[in-house]
Structure formats: structure tokens, C-alpha cells
Amino acid sequence: MRDVTGRWRRSGRGGARADGRAPARRAACALAAALMALQAALTGCSGLTGGPDARDRALQGALDRWAAALRDRDESAFLAAVDPDAEAYRAEQRRVFANLAAVPLASWDYRLVRTGGFAPERGEGGGRRVAAEAELRYRLAGYDSVPVTTRSRLTLVERGGRWYVAGEDTRQSGRQLWQQGPVTVVRGERSLVLGAGQDRARLRALADLADKAVPAVGSAWHAKPREWPGRVVVEMPASLERMAALLDSPVSNYRGIAAVTTGEAGGTGAAAPADRIIVNPEAYGVLGDFGRRIVLTHETAHVATRAKTTKATPLWLSEGFADWAAYRGTGRTPRQAAPELARAAAAGRLPGQLPGDPDFGFAGEAGKLARAYEEGWLACRMIADRWSEEKLVAFYRAVGEHGHRDGAVETALRDVLGISPAEFTQRWRSYVAEQLRAG
Template identity: 25%
Template sequence: MTDGGNTAGNHPTPIETTLPDATAAETVTDEVAVPGRQRRRRWPLWSALVAVVLVTGGVPAALLADRLRNRDVGTPATAASPPENPTTIAARQVAERITAQLDRQAAALLGGDRPGFLAVAEAAVVRADLRRRFTSLQALRVTRWEARANGLPTSAGKAGEWRLAVEFRYCFVLPECETSPLIVDTLWRDGTEPRLLSLGKSKTAPSYGDRSNGQPGNLPWEVSELVSKVGKRTVVATVPAHRHRLPGLLKRAEAAAKVADGYVVSGVAPDRYRIFYAGQKEWKRWYGGDHPQWSAGYAVNVGGGHYEIALAPDSFDYGTGLDDVLRHELAHAASLPEKRDYSDDSTWWLVEGVAELAAVDGQPVDRYEGLDSVRRSVKGDWDGELDSLTPDEDTSDDQVTGSYGIAYLATQYLVDRFGEERLFAFVKAVVHDRRVPAQTSEEIFDESWASLHKKCVAYVRAAVR
């Protein structure tokens, strides 16, 4: 099953999406001196005043002019820029030297120069980490790599050592794409050419079910050596021990991508679907490693409009069920919004229902493998509300499959009755634009949501009688 989800046979597939974005980097700008005000021209005003006196009488014009000439109007003071703190000046200079090193390292990575990429590191352990990253990023065909300071460095406590948050932005396969952002903590020893002492990893993801904020957790290329294959619509990667899986996985992923491309709700299809097959160790480390036991895979928002798919170690044991998992997760990548806060309990059924439509790929409803679980849920303690279906980490496999199945059937009713175009308009309004169904149902379906919800539930119940 997948965190974010699919019910591949008896293996529901949920989606843990963090969605991270992507965290906006702070931009530090130099203070700009405020120029003194320009001295105002007074003669036009004086002339106007004289004209008024001449017309209306009163104070003689000559006397008024003399008073105006002798009046001490003063000169506006020029605003002075406050002197910059010496510590801030020093930090800014350190940041400039580190940025120069990062620029050289980026050029080395894009040029395939491993020694140049490693040259920035001082400690052996950091060089080993960079060596692994270089190998993995090259395997993923990195095409853009940018690095910049995220704020100013701060003293690390030892003379000449500085801590700095660094924002990386990257693209894979295609030279032109919207970059995905990543912010990590670094430690440097200053000098003419600063040296990297330690390199952090992306921040750990929040717990399952709460991935709407923050970064997605450890990315595969940060913590694992990877090998990959690239197709027309997908890139598939895994660790060297599972290299033999790649040819078959690429073929199945390319087939799934053709289906997923039909589930784009807004904008265009992903430039490449990114799919990572995890071993046992990787499953516990990638993207935070906090996944329900019932998960067979999940889609994670890594920012820049990109979702990455992780497949569980036993997903190849599902046989043709793996194809369902792939279609389901790739449909998430195609249909979900770029923002991380894509979903909550009230829309889980719709997000997963759409992905399950892709998973079944047009097969008849009576052949859906999760119907028995749906039947047990309907006859059990389900309260008949679509927004109460979201499973927890400790929900049983059967209940999870039932929840995904109910979501699928309710969404199938909408597409059967109204067609894909109107269904996707509903998804756009509810999931992307965060409008509640009660606000959009009559606008899109010409029927109140209260009435339509009852009909969706009735369809679900009828399907498992």
C-alpha cells in the first residue's frame, strides 16, 4: 500500500506528501544609505502667494515679499546611515568566501569533476559523504545545481569556524526545469578558501499525517549511493544491491506514466516522474522513514512542482499489484498541487479516490480487489461520512483497504455521472484551491453537496451488497 495511497490488491497504497514545498530562502540585502531630501523650490509658491495678495488686497505685496525673503526656513537634515555592526560585516565577508567555494563546487558537479567537487571538504568523513552524493547525483543526471547562503553565518564557538544554512536547488535529467529547494546546516573553517567541516541533511519530516510543512526528510541521494535508468517519462533509481530490478521497474514505470499523464488537474504533467525503490534499510531512512506498516509506497512533495515516489522493499512481491501501485502514485504526482498543504482529512477521500481511478485503469467496478474490505467497512463501524475515512498509522490492513475502496467508489460515481472534466474541476476547486465541497458542488455539478454526498454513499453501499 502506499502512503498517499493505493489499494493494490490487498495492499492499499497511501500517500505521505510533505509536502515540501520548498522552503523560501531568506534574502539578505545590503543596507542602502537614505539620500538627503532634495531642496524644494520655493519661488513658484512665493509667486502664488503674491498673486493672492494682489487680487484680494490686505498686506502689501512688497512687504509680504520682504517677509518671505527674510524668513529662516532652514535646510532639511540629511539622513545618515547607521554604521554596520563589525560582526555583521565579518559574517557577510565570510558568506561571500563560502559562496565562492559553493559556486566552484557546483561547476565541478555539473562538469563531472569529482576531485573538484570534493575539494571544498576538509574532514575525511565529509569527503566520503560528498563522494557518495556526487555518485548519486551523477546517476540521477543532475542538470542544475545551485547553492547559496540562507542568511548570514554565525560563529560556531571556535575561532575561525562558522555555521551557515545553505540552500541548494537542483534539477534532474532536463536542463530546464523548476528547481527543487533544499536547506541544510553546514560548518566551515574560514580562510582565503573556506573548508567544509560538516554537511547536514534535509530536516526530518513531520510524522505521518502531518507532512504539510517542513522539508521532506532525508532525500535518497543524500544518504544512499544510487544507480538509475532513465526513460522518456520516468527516472527510476535504487541502491546497487537492487540494480537488477531497474530494467523491469523502468518498463513498468513508463507504462504507468502514460496513464498518470491523463490525471493532470492543473498545469502540465511532470517533466519526469521520479521513482525510488527502497531496500529494507533505505525504507527506514528515506524521507524521514516514518511510514505506516501498511504502506507499499508514497509520493512526497520535494518542491519546485516535483513529487518523488518511494516504493517499499516488498513491492515487487505484489506481482501485477506493483503496476497498480505505480499508476496510483504517479497519478498523485500528476494531480496534486505544487503546494505542500494539499490535503487534510476532509479531502483525503477525493485525493485517494482519484489516484485509485488511475490504479484500476478502467477495469469494471466489480473486479476491484478491495470490495471485500469495503463490504466489511460498510457493515462495520464506518459512519457513512466520506471525510472520516483517513486511516491512522496503526489502522489494520483490512480497514485501510476498505477506506481506499470507499474513496475509489465515491469518486467513480462522480466520474461516471459527470465525466472526468467536471471531476477534475471539482478536484481543482477542493484540493488545489482549498474550497469546501459545499461551496463548489452546485457551481460544478449543479447539485448541492449534501444531496450528492448521499448519492455517493448510496453508490458505495450498493456496490458491495
């Protein structure tokens, strides 16, 4: 309805008809008024001068002031953008502002996505409220080449002709690390580690391992210029429950999982997506030094390959490559690195085909998940052994560039490795049996 009214207003400018008669003008004005009244009724904005477009501009202006105050580290201006009557929310935002003090921000902006209708506010002061969905986009200085994007459901209130942020959907609480407590920042040579509820010494050890993981992955992936900047951002919350909150998923999905990497598969243009390695402090904490090294290198490999990992890339390839990069050069034998698969092979249960994406589900039998990772690793290891490491990287890129899943692996096998899917599977099964027998 808004678009119809806008077109009518443009065509209605200019006054009376060329022959000087006015009835058509009066009719046009009457119809325009009716349309405007209908629009106001539909949007719930009949009491707001300027209509929904003016309202949305005012809301965006309030969000712009709020974001600018945070970028400028101006606490007074930041809190001035919050509803003075929303005492609990103001106290919460005061804590968030303090929690962000050490976080190196290169940018922080809000974009109004959509708004709902609004109704008179109950209680002292009157005013009107509007529900709004806003997109927060921020970058960490020196690490993010593109912004991290997240959405929030906010409530804004108008008081005395000015809009304030008055609240946020509590179901989204804890989805950002700084909502969970003061953020401690540790800088490595190639890493930035952010922790909440963690001591600095533990975060420093994490940064040291991440610094070693980056060049290890770089030598395996051979990233092209601007494809991957050769640095990682790692976050460690206080607990498994806090990790699940960051990922907006059930705790059961990550119990026993030492770390995961978040990010958007398939970069746009030359910019690499903004990834985060999220560490589960509980599962990570029970690992030895070698296990921690493998975990950080594996997740760093996901960061490095993200721009070339698309919907066409099966999980056996993306997870198998990450494990291959992690174990590469460690001297670990297949039986040492694939214990679950070795036990299955010893019992005469060799895999018949490469694992499918559902086999990599976090919720399920732990041995099945481990075997899926080990099978993918041995598939990638076979390509590196039987063809070359360069061919493995070329195969990975070719699969991702296919654009969609159907035919992606088959085409890359033919074009890069010169082999059919059936022959590849048979060679892989033989390779698995051979490697697990050899130790």
C-alpha cells in the same frame, strides 16, 4: 543592526559640513565606529575584515565553487572545496561524488540561507568556523521543470583567507538517495528510475510499469499543455529504513505502505512541481503484478494532479481520484477492489459520511486506512458513473482552485455537479451499498 549601520554609512559620505566646520563629522565618525563595534560584538565577527556581509559573500562563493565542481563532474575541484583537515568528511564527500556519477543533473546550486556566529577552531591550524544553513536546488535533466529544494546545515571553516566546507549535520544523513550508496539509473520511455542497493533488473521492471502508468493516468486526467509533462521519477532505496530516512519520518509511518509520492502541492505558474515516487522495496516486493501496477498508477496520478492539488483538496478526493485512475479499465468489481469496505458493509457497518483527512493517517489501524481509501475511490467512481469522467476531472480542478478548504467542496459540488453536500453524501451512501451488493 546591520541595516542601521548601512544607512549611516551612506548618509556619512561627503566629508565636512557645508559651513566648513568639522565637529559634526567627527561625531558622526565616532558614532559610526561605535555602531560597527556593537554590530561586530552581536554577530561574533569582530575579527573578520569586511563584516558579516563580506563574510556571507565569501561563504556563498565557497558554496558556488563546490556546486560548480559537481556540475562539471570535476572530483579534484569538488574535494578542493572541502576542508583538508576534515578527513572523515572528505572521505564521505568522495563517496557522495562517486554515488552521483550516473545521475543526470541539469542543475545543482546552493543558496546561503542564514549563518550563525563563529568561534576559534580548536586544534592545529587555527581558523574560524561558522554554522550555516544552505538550500540545495537541483534538477534532473529531462524530467524536472522546476528544482527540487532541500536544506542542509553545514559547517564552514576559514583557513588562510579561504572558506571550506567542513561538515554537515549528521541528523540529515541519508535524506538523499546518493547519500545511501551508489545510484543505479534506469531510463524508461516515460520514466527515470533511481535505485540504491537494488539490482538493475528490478529497477528495469519498475521502469516498465511506470511507462505503462503514465499513459493510463494521462487518459484519465486530461492534463492541459505544460501542466504535466507526462513522465515520472521513481526512487527505490535498499530497505524500508532507508525509505523512512529519505522521507525524514519514523519507519512505523510506512510499514506496509508500498509507495508514496513527495512534492509540493499546488504548482507555481505553468511549471509542474518536481515530484518523486518513493517505493518501499519490502511492501512493494510482496505484491503481485496487478498490485504493483495499481500502486505505480496510483502514485503517477498524484504526480499528474499535483499542480491542481492544493490545501483546499480533501484527502478523500485526492486519494480517491488516484485510486479511480489506477482501477479504471481494469475490470475489477467494487467488492474486489474494496474488500475492507465490503466486509464492513456485510456486517451492517456502512459509512455514514465521507472519510476525513485524519482517517488517512499511516499510523493506526490498517483496516480503517484501507476503508478510507476505498470510500474515497467509490465517491470518485460515483461521480464518473453518475455524471461523467469529464465532470470528475472538472470537479477535482474546481476544488483545488478554491484556494482554501472552507467551502471548496461545497462550491464545486454546486457549480460543477449541481448538487448539495447533503444530497451528495446520501447518493454516495446509496451507491456504496448498491455497488457492494452487486459484487
